[in-house]
Structure formats: structure tokens, C-alpha cells
Amino acid sequence: MLVASGTYTGDAPNTVNIAVPFSAHVIVIKGGANIAAIWITPMPATNWKPATGGTALQTSGGPTITATGFSVTGSVANTNTAATTYYWTAFQDNGAGDFATFTYTNNNTDNRDIVVGVRPCIPPITMSRLSVLLLV
Secondary structure, rough: OEEEEEEOOOOOOEEEEOOOOOOOOOOEOOOOOOOOOOEEEOOOOOOEEEEOOOOOOOOOOOOOOEOOOOOOOOOOOOOOOOOOEEEEEEEOOOOOOOEEEEEEEOOOOOOOOOOOOOOOOOOOOOOOOOOEEOOO
16 A cells, blocks of 8 residues: 655635645545544546535546646635645555555445445544545
């Protein structure tokens, strides 16, 4: 697994471009709203999820994945409030078997086993579309 992290300063409503040294599979941003914004493959490059409750996927204002990292635009507190410091972490699967992302279709059924082929060392991060990050 590859990991990179850094900071950027929000510049709403202008776009901020953030360079990442690899093509990320997961990006987590934490800043002004005190609610992280998360993007995970295979989400579309412009969708993101606030890491709180049952909030639906968002289609604007979050990270947009680019060839060299990601960008944020607009005036969304999770990702781009003017003069606010944001902290980001990006992850990439490098094929070492210590990282996985996946999706499954939610059918509102409790007590299901979801087999992913790796054993997590941290609880998975789940979203309403359900993309999951596992670190092993």
C-alpha cells in the first residue's frame, strides 16, 4: 500500500488543485466542517461521501479525481472553505495484498457476512453506496 498526506488551504469559491505522487484509490479530507469527505474507487471521479450517518453520495463540491491528484471547488465546508486548513490522506493499492476496496449492493438486510478476501486490521469505513476501505 502506498500512502501520502498533506494539507491545503481552502480558496472558495475558486478551485484548489492538490498533487498526489500516485493515482489514489482512496482520498480522505478533514477540515472545516469537522466531517471528513471520502472518495473511494470505484466511485465516479466527481462523487464523494461525507463520513457521517446516512448522508447520500454528493456529486459536487468534494474532491474531483485528476491525473495528478485531486481538486476541490465551490464553497463546501467539507472540502473548500476560504482560509481553512484541510488535511488529506491518499492511499493506493500497490499489489502487496495489504489493501483492498470493494463495493456491494445494499439490500437493507441486517446480519450479513461480506467476504472480501483480506482480514482488516481496522474496522471498515462504509458508505451508503457501499464502498469500503480495508487495511490489513
